[in-house]
Amino acid sequence: MRTAPEEGQLVEVPLAPLYARAEKSPEKAASLVVAFAERVLAIVRGQLAERSLQGAQERVYPVLRHASFVKRDPDRWVFQPHTEETSILYAIDDQEGYHLIEKGLLAQAGWTGEELHQHAMRNLQRLPVPQKRQQVGPNQITFIAPGDGYAASRILLAPLLEEMRRTAQGDALGIAIPHGDVLIIADLHGKAGADLLARLTYDFASKSSRPLSFLPFFYEGGELVPFLTVSHDRKPGRAPADS
Structure with missing residues (x-):
């Protein structure tokens, strides 16, 4: 607010x-x-x-x-x-x-x-980094949403991302900041995993009054690389309208 x-x-x-x-x-x-x-x-x-x-x-x-x-x-x-x-x-x-x-x-x-x-x-x-994990097929999705106003800011914590990358079992580490009150970190397997994170990011961002990013990222070599997946049953992402 x-x-x-x-x-x-x-x-x-x-x-x-x-x-x-x-x-x-x-x-x-x-x-x-x-x-x-x-x-x-x-x-x-x-x-x-x-x-x-x-x-x-x-x-x-x-x-x-x-x-x-x-x-x-x-x-x-x-x-x-x-x-x-x-x-x-x-x-x-x-x-x-x-x-x-x-x-x-x-x-x-x-x-x-x-x-x-x-x-x-x-x-x-x-700040603490409380984590809630959800397993979706082979993909492990971690939600960080402490409710303190700085959830998405934790994407700036390089040691956190490096640790998640080190312990990941999948093909890629995915990260999303759909809005300010959540950070999503995902241990992804294949294209299905990337599609899953893309859908989650879009859904979270589209329901926020102040979205940050409709696109998720791969975390590669310490860099955030945005990616886009194509789905025929989902409308194209709209540009955020920050209030």
């Missing part, structure tokens, strides 16, 4: 934890929504306070956005290119949510972009 307080600041509040709790306890859904709304109001009120990166080294994280998000206002954001479809931006976390870091805030702190990136990556590396 995104709210837009004064001066166009963007505040990110992950909805995944709310959905998960409501599904687990349907009888509490109404009270959970009320509590969530109160939380959002508190976050918006908090935007009125002066914000600074000074002393916030342990509260910054990398976040992924579709490349079109940056292209709309490239002079505003601190970012690095990631893939053809995605860019790395940065956020300051206040436990209730996070807001994206603009160049002006970085300048006020006297940090360089590289210093911000280093702080963000160190913090990302400290």
Whole structure:
């Protein structure tokens, strides 16, 4: 979820934890929504306070956005290119949510972009990486969706990807970031495995209000290589419309 307080600041509040709790306890859904709304109001009120990166080294994280998000206002954001479809931006976390870091805030702190990136990556590396695995034929699909707002960002953790590649039994390691709240890593066998990951990626991305990438990747030699499979029973992928 995104709210837009004064001066166009963007505040990110992950909805995944709310959905998960409501599904687990349907009888509490109404009270959970009320509590969530109160939380959002508190976050918006908090935007009125002066914000600074000074002393916030342990509260910054990398976040992924579709490349079109940056292209709309490239002079505003601190970012690095990631893939053809995605860019790395940065956020300051206040436990209730996070807001994206603009160049002006970085300048006020006297940090360089590289210093911000280093702080963000160190913090990302400290986060747990909970994994849920599903076996589909010979293919093992691993879902990483901790609900903290930085699920897709874990694609930046090279040691994680290298370990998954090392232990893979199939022909290729597939990776997908259909939206920000999930990272999919798949131990794939043959064309059927690649087709499976492509379908999963499309389905996840098409159901998101803010998709990242409709295309999955092969992880080869430390690089993400996008791939496309052709299916006659699926409509062609649409271009994401980041909000």
